[in-house]
Amino acid sequence: MNKQVLCYGEVLWDTFGKTRKAGGAPMNVAWNLKQQNIDVAFASSVGRDVLGDELINFLKKHGLHSPLVQQDEDLPTCVVTVQLDEQQQATYIIPEPVSWDNIIVTNELIKQAQTSSAIVFGTLVCRDEVSRDTLYEVLDSTSALTVFDVNLRAPHYQLDTIQTLAAKSKVVKMNEEEADLLIGGSSRSLKDKIIEFQKTYHPQTICVTRGDKGAILWHDDAFYEHPGFKVEVVDTVGAGDAFLATLISGLLNDLSMDQIVAKACCVGAFVTSQRGATPEYNISEIVPF
Numbered sequence: 001m002n003k004q005v006l007c008y009g010e011v012l013w014d015t016f017g018k019t020r021k022a023g024g025a026p027m028n029v030a031w032n033l034k035q036q037n038i039d040v041a042f043a044s045s046v047g048r049d050v051l052g053d054e055l056i057n058f059l060k061k062h063g064l065h066s067p068l069v070q071q072d073e074d075l076p077t078c079v080v081t082v083q084l085d086e087q088q089q090a091t092y093i094i095p096e097p098v099s100w101d102n103i104i105v106t107n108e109l110i111k112q113a114q115t116s117s118a119i120v121f122g123t124l125v126c127r128d129e130v131s132r133d134t135l136y137e138v139l140d141s142t143s144a145l146t147v148f149d150v151n152l153r154a155p156h157y158q159l160d161t162i163q164t165l166a167a168k169s170k171v172v173k174m175n176e177e178e179a180d181l182l183i184g185g186s187s188r189s190l191k192d193k194i195i196e197f198q199k200t201y202h203p204q205t206i207c208v209t210r211g212d213k214g215a216i217l218w219h220d221d222a223f224y225e226h227p228g229f230k231v232e233v234v235d236t237v238g239a240g241d242a243f244l245a246t247l248i249s250g251l252l253n254d255l256s257m258d259q260i261v262a263k264a265c266c267v268g269a270f271v272t273s274q275r276g277a278t279p280e281y282n283i284s285e286i287v288p289f
Helices: 025-035 050-061 107-115 129-140 159-167 176-183 190-201 239-252 257-272
Strands: 004-008 012-016 019-023 039-047 069-072 079-084 090-093 118-122 145-149 171-175 205-209 215-219 222-226
Touching: 004 025, 004 107, 004 129, 012 050, 019 025, 019 050, 025 039, 025 118, 025 145, 025 239, 039 050, 039 107, 050 069, 107 129, 118 129, 118 239, 145 239, 159 190, 171 176, 171 239, 176 190, 176 205, 190 205, 190 215, 205 239, 205 257, 215 257, 222 257, 239 257
Parallel strands: 004 039, 004 118, 012 079, 039 069, 118 145, 145 171, 171 205
Antiparallel strands: 012 019, 079 090, 205 215, 215 222
């Protein structure tokens, strides 16, 4: 049976000045999984407005649209303002409420969760109780590989929600700043923090990305590291999502952990060399191994 991944959460327009790109972490992960020849189902909501119609057209064009993408009659499609600093690191201004704050439970969504090999989700879509409760119902209905992309966007998260999601997850991916926030920014080493996180929430796999310094992965009581790849950075939008998609692809295809972390770092670095979160690529051309 073909393995399929359900990506649940926000889809939106990222705006860079006068430029607009389709985005949202779970949509970006879905996009990258498709680029890596993994079957994907994407669940979200857009507004019943012009920008929502444009997002649906984008999703249709790239094979990501289905009845799992709802259209909200009252709440608008989300438009995020992306601000880049001198190092091309991104910060985000995210309006509230928007359409993906109101994703409702449907029979199609539960059925998809029950037949998926993996489910990917993050914290942002959980800022409103409607979409949060829908996600909890989805996760409680399935035995799939549950993949939690911590992906904190201040002020749009609550600690108790993060703790609940971590406890429901088999794979957790975060960056160093998120690790410091969730585990404590003391003088302990990053490895010690990861071990503490694992003892608290019991995921099977934990990955911490380290920007241009690569990533570290814990799996089955062993650590795997990669120093990253040097590229000329255009912006960092979507790099973590590309990394996560490659991590998931590697897990589903039973690659070695060393291969997985190296390949994920390579794809993440490539995305930072492009404008926006969804550049097209051929995985065999950008990963030289």
